[in-house]
Amino acid sequence: MRHFALLIGVASAFAPPHGVVARQACVVQGEECTHEGIEAYAAVQFESTKPSLRTFLKLWLMGGPVRGWRGVGELKAVQDDSGATAEIFVEPETNRVGLIADDGGGMELGKTVQLCVLAHALYDELKDIAGGPDVAEVEPANRLCYPPSAVDAAREQLPLPQRPE
Numbered sequence: 001m002r003h004f005a006l007l008i009g010v011a012s013a014f015a016p017p018h019g020v021v022a023r024q025a026c027v028v029q030g031e032e033c034t035h036e037g038i039e040a041y042a043a044v045q046f047e048s049t050k051p052s053l054r055t056f057l058k059l060w061l062m063g064g065p066v067r068g069w070r071g072v073g074e075l076k077a078v079q080d081d082s083g084a085t086a087e088i089f090v091e092p093e094t095n096r097v098g099l100i101a102d103d104g105g106g107m108e109l110g111k112t113v114q115l116c117v118l119a120h121a122l123y124d125e126l127k128d129i130a131g132g133p134d135v136a137e138v139e140p141a142n143r144l145c146y147p148p149s150a151v152d153a154a155r156e157q158l159p160l161p162q163r164p165e
Helices: 002-014 053-062 109-131 149-155
Strands: 042-045 069-071 076-079 084-091 096-102
Touching: 042 109, 042 149, 053 084, 053 109, 069 109, 076 109, 084 109, 096 109, 109 149
Parallel strands: none
Antiparallel strands: 042 096, 069 076, 076 084, 084 096
8 A cells, every 4th residue: 555655646736737738858868859739748769760650650549559449530539437539640750759638627547647657668669679589680770769779768748667577
């Protein structure tokens, strides 16, 4: 119970006090970027992305990769227990990929936790696409997104750490 109280304290410290969308800083090689883009709950700034990454992530989301989340549209998902909703975005022009969260009027702890769970799962998938063992033979210029280190930098910006397996 003590750990749960600590989790609540940590999550509430990072929850935005108002607004529908929480903005996460975009990180490029350890430094914040200054580009204008989609206000995101979580975002990775890659050096390169391909437009076909959007199609790949649609299929990934349709497969129900995260327990409790279900796809409800092109790249949209809902978590029924908490009511959290999110949309995956891919910006090939700016090489940015991430989640947009629509919390319906205020970030609650349950939604924050569930959005972090989805963001970590998305980051795991992006890291595999960018540099996992299945793409080791593929030239970096031909990968759907690159480099995998961009995911690690963005993961550090999430409000909650990844749950150990």
